[in-house]
Each structure stands twice: as structure tokens, then as C-alpha cells.
Amino acid sequence: MSLHAREVSWSAGGALIVDGVTLDVPAGATLGLLGPNGSGKSSLLRLLAGLRRPSDGAVLLDGAELGGLRRREVARRVAVVAQQASTEVDLTVEQVVRLGRIPHRGSWSGDTAADDRAVERALLDTDLATLRDRRWHALSGGEQQRVQIARALAQEPRELLLDEPTNHLDVRHQLDLLALVRRLPLTSVVALHDLNLAAIFCDRLVVLAHGRVAALGAPADVLTPRLIADVYEVDAEVTPDGAGPGRPSIRFLAR
Numbered sequence: 001m002s003l004h005a006r007e008v009s010w011s012a013g014g015a016l017i018v019d020g021v022t023l024d025v026p027a028g029a030t031l032g033l034l035g036p037n038g039s040g041k042s043s044l045l046r047l048l049a050g051l052r053r054p055s056d057g058a059v060l061l062d063g064a065e066l067g068g069l070r071r072r073e074v075a076r077r078v079a080v081v082a083q084q085a086s087t088e089v090d091l092t093v094e095q096v097v098r099l100g101r102i103p104h105r106g107s108w109s110g111d112t113a114a115d116d117r118a119v120e121r122a123l124l125d126t127d128l129a130t131l132r133d134r135r136w137h138a139l140s141g142g143e144q145q146r147v148q149i150a151r152a153l154a155q156e157p158r159e160l161l162l163d164e165p166t167n168h169l170d171v172r173h174q175l176d177l178l179a180l181v182r183r184l185p186l187t188s189v190v191a192l193h194d195l196n197l198a199a200i201f202c203d204r205l206v207v208l209a210h211g212r213v214a215a216l217g218a219p220a221d222v223l224t225p226r227l228i229a230d231v232y233e234v235d236a237e238v239t240p241d242g243a244g245p246g247r248p249s250i251r252f253l254a255r
């Protein structure tokens with residue numbers, strides 16, 4: 001078992017934001033994290049990444065409690081791509097991607113051949129090799145998003161946590177990105193709003209509502225008209241003719 005949340009809760013500002021979430025992400029699997037705005041997806045991702053401590057329960061990485069691991073150890077293993085990443089300094093695309101190597105560096109050492117290889121691979125995988133010398137600030141929103149993903153890949157993590165990674169991307173780059181995440185031998189958790197993309201690319205789905213798990217399982221078991229109506233308050237037709245067996249297709253109906 002790679003990543004495991006055991007009865008995890010988190011409160012902020014006097015409110016319970018994440019409420020007793022239990023889930024497992026087996027090594028190499030892609031878990032889609034769904035739920036309406038404000039349901040607690042980003043908060044849960046931060047807990048899974050060790051960026052927040054649960055007020056109750058525990059997050060375990062290969063059976064070891066995150067809270068008991070050294071920060072650097074977690075940083076080498078777990079990469080996070082937040083919803084709105086920004087870079088203060090004026091850096092090129094390649095320089096931003098190279099920041100992903102920081103957790104692997106000794107205090108005084110320069111870049112190694114392994115660092116160069118990881119950066120090259122990340123640039124190629126995210127279709128950014130031709131933009132490597134461009135200034136990060138001068139890129140489009142979608143390009144910036146891909147650079148942040150490349151930076152996370154350059155980290156060569158074993159667990160990759162992505163918060164709505166497709167929200168600035170055009171259709172091709174949405175499909176390419178999620179296909180890449182699924183193809184890489186990584187354990188990933190991806191917060192998504194697009195239920196069809198989740199059905200195509202994720203092995204399992206978890207749906208949050210008011211910080212609690214409303215459903216957890218294979219896409220075909222989770223994405224039912226009943227669940228979509230209950231959680232999103234939207235009528236939908238679900239057909240089993242999606243991108244392969246067990247991968248439903250969702251069509252929303254105007255009320």
C-alpha cells in the first residue's frame with residue numbers, strides 16, 4: 001500500500017473541513033478525487049502531502065505515519081502540483097523545472113547528470129522542450145500549468161498529487177496530461193471537476209461531499225445518476241459506452 005488515509009479529519013476556522021476520510025491508494029494506481037466546490041478536495045490533498053497535519057486520524061506512506069517522517073524524505077517522495085502555482089523570481093521554464101530537483105541535492109553540490117536527465121525527461125513528457133528558454137511569467141496559463149507539472153515530474157516522485165491539473169489546459173493537453181499520469185509508474189491522486197475525464201483515466205474514484213466520502217470505488221460503480229444528483233444536484237444520463245469496459249460516459253441534462 002502506497003498512500004493510506006485513516007479516519008483523517010481536519011478543522012480550520014472552527015469548521016470541520018475534512019471529516020473522517022479513509023482511503024487507500026495502491027502503489028501505481030491513479031485515484032480521482034471528485035466533489036463540488038468547497039467539498040474539501042484541496043484540503044485533503046494537502047493532508048495527503050503532509051503539508052497539513054490532521055486534527056484527527058493519520059496519513060501513512062507505505063505504512064509509516066507521515067508526521068513521523070523527515071520533511072526531506074517526504075519531499076523526495078511526494079510531489080504536489082497546487083491549483084495556483086506562482087513563481088516570484090523571473091526564471092526560465094527550464095530553471096523552474098530544475099527547482100524540482102532541490103529535495104535530491106546535497107547542501108553544496110551542483111547539478112548532477114541524474115538531475116539533468118530528470119529535467120530533460122520532464123520537459124519532454126510535458127511537451128515543453130521547445131519552450132525551455134522562455135520566461136515563466138510570459139507563458140500562457142496552460143503553459144504555466146504544464147511547467148508546474150514538469151517541475152513535479154523532475155522531482156521523480158513516487159507519489160504525485162495534482163489539484164485540478166487540467167483546468168487551464170486545452171483538450172489535447174488535458175488528454176495528454178492525464179494519459180501521462182496514468183502511464184507513469186506513479187501513485188497519483190488527481191482532483192478533477194470533469195467527471196468524464198475522471199471516468200476515462202482513473203482506476204478508482206473518491207467523491208467528497210461536505211468533507212466526507214460520499215462514494216469510493218471503480219468509475220462505473222461511483223458515477224451513477226443517483227450519486228451525481230445527490231452530490232452535484234445535476235441530472236445526468238450515464239451510459240456504459242465510455243473509453244473502454246468499466247468506463248462510463250456522462251451526459252448532463254438541463255433541469
Ligand SMILES: Nc1ncnc2c1ncn2[C@@H]1O[C@H](COP(=O)(O)OP(=O)(O)OP(=O)(O)O)[C@@H](O)[C@H]1O
Nearest residue numbers: 012013015017035036037038039040041042043044
Ligand atoms: N485555512 C482555511 N481556513 C478556513 N477555511 C478553510 C481553509 N481552507 C479551506 N477552507 C474551507 O474549507 C472548505 C473546503 O475547501 P477546499 O479548498 O478543500 O475545497 P475544494 O473541494 O478543493 O474546492 P474547489 O473545488 O472550489 O477547489 C471551503 O469551504 C473553504 O473555504
